[in-house]
Amino acid sequence: MVNGMQIQVNGERRNCRSGSTVGDLLRELDIRTERVAVELNLEIVDRKEFELRGLKEGDRVEILSFIGGGTPATIA
Amino acid sequence: MYDDRLVIAGREFKSRLWVGTGKYKDFVETKKAIEVSGADVVTVAVRRVNITDRSKENLLDYIDPKKYTILPNTAGCYTVEDAVRYSRLARAAGVSDLVKLEVLGDEKTLFPDTAGLIEAAKILIKEGFIVLPYTNDDPIVAKKLVDIGCPAVMPLAAPIGSGLGIRNPYNLKIIMEQVKVPIIVDAGVGTASDAALAMEYGADAVLMNTAIAGAQDPIAMAEAMKYAVHAGRLAYKAGRIPRKLYATASSPIEGML
Numbered sequence: 055m056v057n058g059m060q061i062q063v064n065g066e067r068r069n070c071r072s073g074s075t076v077g078d079l080l081r082e083l084d085i086r087t088e089r090v091a092v093e094l095n096l097e098i099v100d101r102k103e104f105e106l107r108g109l110k111e112g113d114r115v116e117i118l119s120f121i122g123g124g125t126p127a128t129i130a
Numbered sequence: 131m132y133d134d135r136l137v138i139a140g141r142e143f144k145s146r147l148w149v150g151t152g153k154y155k156d157f158v159e160t161k162k163a164i165e166v167s168g169a170d171v172v173t174v175a176v177r178r179v180n181i182t183d184r185s186k187e188n189l190l191d192y193i194d195p196k197k198y199t200i201l202p203n204t205a206g207c208y209t210v211e212d213a214v215r216y217s218r219l220a221r222a223a224g225v226s227d228l229v230k231l232e233v234l235g236d237e238k239t240l241f242p243d244t245a246g247l248i249e250a251a252k253i254l255i256k257e258g259f260i261v262l263p264y265t266n267d268d269p270i271v272a273k274k275l276v277d278i279g280c281p282a283v284m285p286l287a288a289p290i291g292s293g294l295g296i297r298n299p300y301n302l303k304i305i306m307e308q309v310k311v312p313i314i315v316d317a318g319v320g321t322a323s324d325a326a327l328a329m330e331y332g333a334d335a336v337l338m339n340t341a342i343a344g345a346q347d348p349i350a351m352a353e354a355m356k357y358a359v360h361a362g363r364l365a366y367k368a369g370r371i372p373r374k375l376y377a378t379a380s381s382p383i384e385g386m387l
Contacts, residue, residue, distance in 0.1 A: 123174050123177075
């Protein structure tokens, strides 16, 4: 893929444009940035830095949000 | 009814019934049950966003965080590392430092790993979290949790989702007597009388999920729980009569033929 790179998002491989930021990825996935947490290579990315944090080949991104709970379910 | 407020870490809560948001049929039922229960604290879990199917709705589209205190939990975490990681993610995703800390010890019982719980709580408190720990009905552990800075403790009544009711009322009573922070009985409630009993013993609040969501009519059970918690609280404050082995007549003998 020209000008592309491969990253992992929530455990799944995914191609994205070189130079993409966390903010770009969230927009591409159609995810509202409010009330999501983003972990990049096990480090939490501050919401204010979504547009600044660039992604690179092989990065592992986790995007999490709140779901119904009160009783445990097994972590994916 | 609401001049009797629950205060934890400077936050005021008007409801002494707290509810979980799992196991409901859909978000409409979740929302309705919570409304009927009168709860103003709702627990939520933190999980991966479904990135392949974005049509899925978000729980917080139904549960307005301006109206309710959203209490993220670390449900499903079996290690200190995971519980700390999920707490940090919850704070990053949310709006507050509150976390209901669970470090589970065993998949079959879902009993808390209390050693791990204390360790995780220490780390999170140092990072500024307001840690509400889900713990066993163990008075010593409860005291340790308070000593390290937990502003409330949440001992179980029985295993999560078991509906067994209060298995060890005497331990719970000891915790309520010895621990000077609010006690929220969390997990194991099966029906309204269990919740009333917890409140009569002196619990400051009760947290439940399955007892409502798993009932045949969750909305009706949510209402039952609201009254049970309220009745139990009133009875506790009113002060019950002592138990006696023999009868004491209520009607006077005087004036009888």
